[in-house]
Amino acid sequence: MLSEKILSLAFTRAVKHGTLEMITAEGERSTFGDGTEPRVSIRFTDAAAQMALCLHPELKLGELYTDGRLVIEQGTILDLLQLLLQHTHGQLDELPLQRLRRIRHWMMRRAENDxxxxxxxxxxxxxxxxxxxxxxxxxxxxxxxxxxxxxxxxxxxxxxxxxxxxxxxxxxxxxxxxxxxxxxxxxxxxxxxxxxxxxxxxxxxxxxxxxxxxxxxxxxxxxxxxxxxxxxxxxxxxxxxxxxxxxxxxxxxxxxxxxxxxxxxxxxxxxxxxxxxxxxxxxxxxxxxxxxxxxxxxxxxxxxxxxxxxxxxxxxxxxxxxxxxxxxxxxxxxxxxxxxxxxxxxxxxxxxxxxxxxxxxxxxxxxxxxxxxxxxxxxxxxxxxxxxxxxxxxxxxxxxxxxxxxxxxxxxxxxx
Known part of the structure; x- marks a missing residue:
């Protein structure tokens, strides 16, 4: 699936140290990192959740976790964030639509906070x-x-x-x-x-x-x-x-x-x-x-x-x-x-x-x-x-x- 390829590419680039296991909605397993600690295992409950994370990771990571559609089988949400962010200085590779979202943000932020x-x-x-x-x-x-x-x-x-x-x-x-x-x-x-x-x-x-x-x-x-x-x-x-x-x-x-x-x-x-x-x-x-x-x-x-x-x-x-x-x-x-x-x-x-x-x-x-x-x-x-x-x-x-x-x-x- 396209979403699996996009997520695999993003996780491969982001996770340099530590271990991340991804379990897709179909039960396919992929592992990223160097095999060391921390170890985190995540599971998607449906294919739509995978694509949602690809299209808007900054918004959907929190939504999917809150709604129980992204389940952390091993580790914690903080452990997952550590794997993704600690070696990227907080900036993951740009995924689809990210630049358009930035433009939309700068347009909306002009609204007065009365x-x-x-x-x-x-x-x-x-x-x-x-x-x-x-x-x-x-x-x-x-x-x-x-x-x-x-x-x-x-x-x-x-x-x-x-x-x-x-x-x-x-x-x-x-x-x-x-x-x-x-x-x-x-x-x-x-x-x-x-x-x-x-x-x-x-x-x-x-x-x-x-x-x-x-x-x-x-x-x-x-x-x-x-x-x-x-x-x-x-x-x-x-x-x-x-x-x-x-x-x-x-x-x-x-x-x-x-x-x-x-x-x-x-x-x-x-x-x-x-x-x-x-x-x-x-x-x-x-x-x-x-x-x-x-x-x-x-x-x-x-x-x-x-x-x-x-x-x-x-x-x-x-x-x-x-x-x-x-x-x-x-x-x-x-x-x-x-x-x-x-x-x-x-x-x-x-x-x-x-x-x-x-x-x-x-x-x-x-x-x-x-x-x-x-x-x-x-x-x-x-x-x-x-x-x-x-x-x-x-x-x-x-x-x-x-x-x-x-x-x-x-x-x-x-x-x-």
Whole structure:
């Protein structure tokens, strides 16, 4: 069959180390690789599934696995992705129609991600049952890249280090007002108030689930006088702030809205203010985000390269005072999430169904592979309106982290 020939050619070129066995719908077996570990065996349940993977591998791999039409008989979905991606730098040989799909993507991405569409996109992912996230996130529900400041750090420790690292770069001092764009379950805003000493924190989110949870947390911490969460689009925010932080939200903005986003941030930032943008991105040239991820997991999402972000930052009149690129930190984060998710799979199954479990296992594995073997990274971009606001050297980051760590210990002792 034609599909078997195409897949055999693609697997022969991709799998250099390790072993991949392909079992067709007709029961024919083919083996690829050098016979070493890892060993993965996949089976197609129908011939149409084989052709679908040939025609649109980026979309159909996830769909076929989720629907049970591509069955992994030996190994895991992450093992399969490792075999296919670890020696190709994430780029498989072009299969039929791939170039046409790229053209279609660049045409569709021009659609504006307006407020109504943004809220729908957020609800698709973040308004799932809150018990799901409690099963695999850390206790603070940090749903973004952790910061592994030493090799033995666990997830809880690394997520706390992430908040500390960001707060240090923000240079939050007593009495500062802070805007948290995309405030999640409130952990960053509460940290900035409790530990960093911000005088007022306003967190905004489009997720109703996160909004309600954040308000409950602020009330439980006795911080309603200093920490406010609103169900609000960033474009509707008014006032000015000493500090602006945005963690894991920019990925949902969309390239056509970059000018509006950065211009809005400039208008909300005081003249001597500091902004810290923490976002997933990628190196290289602009490239379409995985279509399965954008269809089933994060509709409207896009992972920017710096060349897409910088023109909009410059046009807004903002100054880049620091950029740090976190490599592999998100791979370690996603590994921890995936392992926790699988450990609680039976509990997830009670909340949803088998298809959902396969979809989310695929999502976490695809995401981990993007950071481990492809070109995904995390950018932390510090922005100001004046070039004399940030210190001349980066020594202040470590100094402030040390002070924040001491403040964390004091807060832990106070709340004990």
């Amino acid at each position: 407020a109504a569409k943004a809220k729908r996109n957020v609800a698709h992912h973040y308004d799932l049952d809150g018990r799901l996230y409690a099963l695999f996130l850390d206790s603070d529900r940090q749903y973004s890249c952790a910061y592994f400041d030493h090799p033995d750090a666990g997830l809880e420790e690394a997520q706390l280090a992430k908040k500390r690292h960001i707060a240090a770069k923000l240079m939050v001092d007593r009495g500062h007002s802070v805007l948290d764009i995309g405030s999640g379950w409130g952990g960053m805003g509460l940290y900035l108030a409790q530990v960093a000493g911000a005088g007022m924190v306003e967190g905004i989110t489009l997720s109703e689930e996160q909004f309600e949870a954040s308000r409950r947390r602020a009330a439980g911490a006795g911080l309603l006088d200093r920490v406010h969460f609103e169900l609000q689009d960033y474009r509707s925010t008014t006032g000015t702030f000493d500090r602006i932080v945005s963690v894991g939200m920019f990925e949902h903005v969309g390239v056509p809205s970059y000018d509006e986003y950065f211009q809005t941030c400039r208008n909300l930032l005081k003249e001597d203010g500091v902004m810290l943008l923490h976002t997933i991105g990628r190196f290289g040239t602009p490239y379409p985000t995985n279509p399965w991820i954008t269809k089933y997991i994060f509709p409207g999402g896009h992972l920017p390269v710096l060349s897409e972000m910088m023109p909009a930052i410059e046009r807004a009149g903002l100054i880049v005072t620091d950029i740090e690129i976190l490599r592999l930190h998100y791979a370690y984060t996603l590994q921890a999430w995936r392992e926790r998710f699988l450990a609680h799979r039976e509990e997830v199954l009670k909340l949803y169904d088998e298809r959902f479990c396969r979809m989310w296992e695929c999502y976490l594995a695809l995401s981990e592979s993007a950071f481990r073997w492809q070109d995904a990274v995390v950018f932390q971009v510090q922005l100001t309106r004046r070039n004399d606001v940030a210190p001349l050297t980066r020594d202040y980051i470590a100094e402030r982290e040390a002070a924040l760590k001491a403040a964390e210990a004091m807060e832990l002792k106070r709340s004990a």
